[in-house]
Amino acid sequence: MPSEPALRVEGVSLAHNLPGLDELVHAGEIVGLAGLDGHGQDAFLETLAGLRAPVDGRVLVRHGSAGYVEIDDFRHATRLGIAYLARDRRANGIFPSLSILDNFSMVTLGRDRRFGLISTRARRERFERYRERLSIVAPGGNKPITALSGGNQQKVLLARWLAREPRILLLNDPTRGVDQRTRETLYQAFRDLARQEGMALVVLSSELEEIFRLCDRLLVFREQSLVATFSGADMNSSTVIAAMFGRVA
Amino acid sequence: MNVLSGLGANTRRTLGAIAMALVLLLLGSLAIEGFGAPFAIRSMLVLATFIAVASIGQTLVVLLGGIDLSIPFVIGFANVVAASLYGDGMAFWLVCFVVALLSMAIGALNGALSSFLRIHPLIVTLGVGTTVQGIVLMWTGGLPTGSAPAYLSEFVSIGGTIGPLPVPWVVPCFAVMAIFVHVMLARTPFGRQVYALGSNPTAAPLALIDPHRIVIVSYALSALFAALAGILLLGFTGSAYGDVGQPYLFQTIAAVVIGGTALVGGRGSLVGTIAGSAVLIELNTFLIGLGLAPSTVQAALGIVILALVSIYGREAHVRTLI
Amino acid sequence: MTAAAPIAGSTPARSHGIGALLAGRRESAPALVILVVLLIVDLWLNRAWMLPDSWGTIIGLAGPTMAAAIASMPAIMAGRGGIDVSIGPLMGFINIILVKVLAGDLGIDQPWVLVPVALAIGALVGLLNGLLSAVLRIQPIVATLGTYLVLSGVTLSLLPAPEGAAPAWLKTLAGPYSIVPLAGMAAIWLLAKRLTVYDWLMACGSDDRACFTAGVPVTGVRVFAYTLGGLFAGAGGLLLSALLGSADPNVGPTFTLVAISGVALGGVSLAGGRGGFAAAALGAAVIFLLQSTLTYFNVSSFLLHTLYGVILVASVSLNALTGRIAGGSR
Numbered sequence: 001m002p003s004e005p006a007l008r009v010e011g012v013s014l015a016h017n018l019p020g021l022d023e024l025v026h027a028g029e030i031v032g033l034a035g036l037d038g039h040g041q042d043a044f045l046e047t048l049a050g051l052r053a054p055v056d057g058r059v060l061v062r063h064g065s066a067g068y069v070e071i072d073d074f075r076h077a078t079r080l081g082i083a084y085l086a087r088d089r090r091a092n093g094i095f096p097s098l099s100i101l102d103n104f105s106m107v108t109l110g111r112d113r114r115f116g117l118i119s120t121r122a123r124r125e126r127f128e129r130y131r132e133r134l135s136i137v138a139p140g141g142n143k144p145i146t147a148l149s150g151g152n153q154q155k156v157l158l159a160r161w162l163a164r165e166p167r168i169l170l171l172n173d174p175t176r177g178v179d180q181r182t183r184e185t186l187y188q189a190f191r192d193l194a195r196q197e198g199m200a201l202v203v204l205s206s207e208l209e210e211i212f213r214l215c216d217r218l219l220v221f222r223e224q225s226l227v228a229t230f231s232g233a234d235m236n237s238s239t240v241i242a243a244m245f246g247r248v249a
Numbered sequence: 250m251n252v253l254s255g256l257g258a259n260t261r262r263t264l265g266a267i268a269m270a271l272v273l274l275l276l277g278s279l280a281i282e283g284f285g286a287p288f289a290i291r292s293m294l295v296l297a298t299f300i301a302v303a304s305i306g307q308t309l310v311v312l313l314g315g316i317d318l319s320i321p322f323v324i325g326f327a328n329v330v331a332a333s334l335y336g337d338g339m340a341f342w343l344v345c346f347v348v349a350l351l352s353m354a355i356g357a358l359n360g361a362l363s364s365f366l367r368i369h370p371l372i373v374t375l376g377v378g379t380t381v382q383g384i385v386l387m388w389t390g391g392l393p394t395g396s397a398p399a400y401l402s403e404f405v406s407i408g409g410t411i412g413p414l415p416v417p418w419v420v421p422c423f424a425v426m427a428i429f430v431h432v433m434l435a436r437t438p439f440g441r442q443v444y445a446l447g448s449n450p451t452a453a454p455l456a457l458i459d460p461h462r463i464v465i466v467s468y469a470l471s472a473l474f475a476a477l478a479g480i481l482l483l484g485f486t487g488s489a490y491g492d493v494g495q496p497y498l499f500q501t502i503a504a505v506v507i508g509g510t511a512l513v514g515g516r517g518s519l520v521g522t523i524a525g526s527a528v529l530i531e532l533n534t535f536l537i538g539l540g541l542a543p544s545t546v547q548a549a550l551g552i553v554i555l556a557l558v559s560i561y562g563r564e565a566h567v568r569t570l571i
Numbered sequence: 572m573t574a575a576a577p578i579a580g581s582t583p584a585r586s587h588g589i590g591a592l593l594a595g596r597r598e599s600a601p602a603l604v605i606l607v608v609l610l611i612v613d614l615w616l617n618r619a620w621m622l623p624d625s626w627g628t629i630i631g632l633a634g635p636t637m638a639a640a641i642a643s644m645p646a647i648m649a650g651r652g653g654i655d656v657s658i659g660p661l662m663g664f665i666n667i668i669l670v671k672v673l674a675g676d677l678g679i680d681q682p683w684v685l686v687p688v689a690l691a692i693g694a695l696v697g698l699l700n701g702l703l704s705a706v707l708r709i710q711p712i713v714a715t716l717g718t719y720l721v722l723s724g725v726t727l728s729l730l731p732a733p734e735g736a737a738p739a740w741l742k743t744l745a746g747p748y749s750i751v752p753l754a755g756m757a758a759i760w761l762l763a764k765r766l767t768v769y770d771w772l773m774a775c776g777s778d779d780r781a782c783f784t785a786g787v788p789v790t791g792v793r794v795f796a797y798t799l800g801g802l803f804a805g806a807g808g809l810l811l812s813a814l815l816g817s818a819d820p821n822v823g824p825t826f827t828l829v830a831i832s833g834v835a836l837g838g839v840s841l842a843g844g845r846g847g848f849a850a851a852a853l854g855a856a857v858i859f860l861l862q863s864t865l866t867y868f869n870v871s872s873f874l875l876h877t878l879y880g881v882i883l884v885a886s887v888s889l890n891a892l893t894g895r896i897a898g899g900s901r
Contacts, residue, residue, distance in 0.1 A: 095444070095515065097448040098448055105441075369841035376832070376881075377884055378880070382876060384877055499720075549724070552717065555714065559707050563707065
């Protein structure tokens with residue numbers, strides 16, 4: 001593991017009168033977030049993305065020669081190499097009346113410009129790369145996104161952010177409502193991104209099974225605080241569930 | 250290349266509007282003597298161009314899921330201000346520049362109020378529009394004023410020609426402008442973001458779209474095109490009149506909807522709106538050609554719009570939205 | 572002591588004396604403040620307004636505006652872009668049918684004919700609007716724009732210029748009995764509030780998808796909203812005829828935008844799900860008082876127009892701002 005972490009969380013607290021939380025996320029690492037609904041893991045992930053200002057503390061991203069830069073807001077965070085795949089793709093992800101290609105390219109619109117105009121060809125070529133890599137089953141890029149299955153829609157949204165070549169990928173329950181086969185593809189993709197490309201991944205999941213299969217480390221939240229960190233053999237259903245419910249295992 | 254920049258339902262609606270415009274042209278020529286005559290076609294072209302110019306902006310804001318009721322008032326404002334400034338001896342290009350700037354400020358105000366304060370654009374544009382109209386009325390006393398340069402009148406005159414071509418300059422100029430706007434919507438990041446914001450306002454900020462910027466720019470553009478319509482109408486009527494825009498309140502909305510753009514945002518096209526403008530003028534001419542009184546024409550127009558929209562402009566059932 | 576709990580529980584509800592009408596809606600507060608200020612100014616300027624004898628006339632003057640706003644309210648509350656822009660022309664159409672066609676041409680001027688006819692036309696056109704927008708699923712603003720054009724066109728065809736005289740009994744609705752139609756509308760609304768359909772209406776306005784999943788007949792609820800609005804417009808037609816005292820084909824359509832402004836001013840959310848009778852009536856009353864105050868000062872109708880736009884924008888902006896502050900402090 002590289003010596004310098006990709007993401008540094010310094011004294012972040014999610015609610016008033018709570019002690020700050022320090023955490024490091026390294027390149028090539030997959031960190032899981034878990035907790036009962038509404039116990040702070042969502043807020044923590046959104047804080048990492050710059051979508052929510054922490055009550056106290058700061059989030060820093062390693063940014064080339066500049067060293068560590070504190071993130072201000074979501075836009076700033078994405079410029080520093082963070083990508084955030086939101087929960088609930090229908091509400092927060094897809095643009096239902098637009099095409100697959102439009103949906104894919106929405107955060108990278110500038111990259112297909114030739115003489116100021118979007119080149120449909122450049123855009124399609126770019127999409128093809130991700131279509132193969134994530135094995136997206138799509139009839140044709142000009143079809144509406146709603147013509148795809150839920151799993152393939154989710155893959156397009158992942159491709160949308162991967163196209164920005166982020167160094168830190170934040171995933172909010174990425175396999176909810178996705179079929180088993182697509183899940184396997186996504187898991188493989190997440191592992192490859194971490195192992196081969198050295199991306200740092202933070203995955204919030206409501207399914208422990210998923211976390212055990214993917215993550216190197218797991219942070220469990222309870223009542224807006226980090227209550228336990230697991231890794232290796234310590235990370236199993238009984239210990240994690242006990243932590244989630246606030247019991248001693 | 251897909252010229253219509255659309256997808257299944259989108260393209261179908263646009264094509265529906267174009268087909269309707271052609272069918273009406275055919276029906277009119279068959280049923281009414283003189284409907285297909287060159288002069289009638291020319292006058293329909295020019296009148297449809299006015300509606301289309303004013304409707305470009307309405308299309309933009311409707312694509313965002315908004316609506317602009319200030320268009321008629323901005324038309325009147327531009328009409329009166331341009332005539333009065335020109336009457337005072339200002340160079341006409343400068344007049345246009347000033348009017349464009351003022352109108353865009355009005356539009357930007359519409360956008361900023363509805364975007365930052367999250368007030369329904371219907372109310373914002375109605376309120377801002379009424380204020381603008383009031384100011385214009387106070388200024389002119391409600392009477393026609395000012396004048397238009399002769400070349401502007403020639404530019405929009407139904408009898409105008411371009412060399413051997415029997416159309417005034419405004420028609421080809423509009424065509425070029427329409428292509429520009431169409432390309433802007435279809436092939437620039439701004440255009441795609443307009444569609445995306447209209448399609449899913451919640452997802453837009455998470456896809457790095459700045460809603461405020463898009464909304465403000467779109468409403469400013471809407472006002473700009475309304476002002477352009479106002480200046481063209483000044484050339485058409487020869488003198489300024491604050492209420493000249495009144496018919497365009499509902500006509501722009503009707504043109505957009507007949508053109509297949511959904512009022513909920515995210516679906517539609519400028520091509521459809523232009524076809525919708527043609528349909529409106531053809532219908533009007535057709536009904537007058539049948540010998541109906543203006544009031545009856547209005548009633549019949551209402552029925553026909555309802556019939557047209559019920560054929561291809563229907564909304565999705567709530568069950569399909571779950 | 573066992574009775575203490577329920578009494579204590581009911582106290583907050585009672586303490587909303589005036590608020591009960593507004594159902595404690597924060598959105599209506601700016602309009603209420605403006606209303607009180609304008610009312611004080613008007614009473615001070617116009618001492619005659621304090622005499623109970625003149626109240627009937629004042630309410631008669633405000634009646635058509637208030638009725639138009641109240642009639643516009645149910646469709647807007649039903650949500651998903653619901654709106655009825657045909658309310659104004661509908662009132663104008665009813666005016667022509669009552670005064671020109673029935674009383675003038677046919678000589679039928681008994682109240683027991685004219686009142687039911689007015690209400691029936693209103694409800695039928697409302698029903699038609701409801702069917703067009705909810706069943707046929709034409710976007711509401713377009714559907715009602717269609718009926719707007721049809722109604723105003725037919726009205727002008729029936730009667731190109733103002734003429735005729737309203738029956739004497741009808742004119743009393745702009746005088747001593749002007750409160751009757753408004754009270755009738757309020758009674759209908761209070762009755763509707765006791766029905767399940769009212770809860771459905773509020774729920775559909777907030778989230779029609781959730782409603783549909785929960786088995787609420789969304790389409791039927793919307794048709795009901797438009798029909799109720801049409802019925803109110805019927806009463807508005809009576810008030811308009813009473814105030815005009817004649818048949819005038821040009822006045823009706825002007826009420827559409829005034830009505831929508833009034834509704835927004837009163838704090839009815841144009842996104843649906845929030846508002847009510849009192850809010851719409853309040854907004855319309857503000858517009859009426861504003862007009863009468865400015866008219867007293869002999870302000871030109873042009874300045875009146877400007878101020879009216881400014882106040883509309885200012886008050887909805889204020890509403891939104893206070894909403895933000897209130898929301899932020901939570």
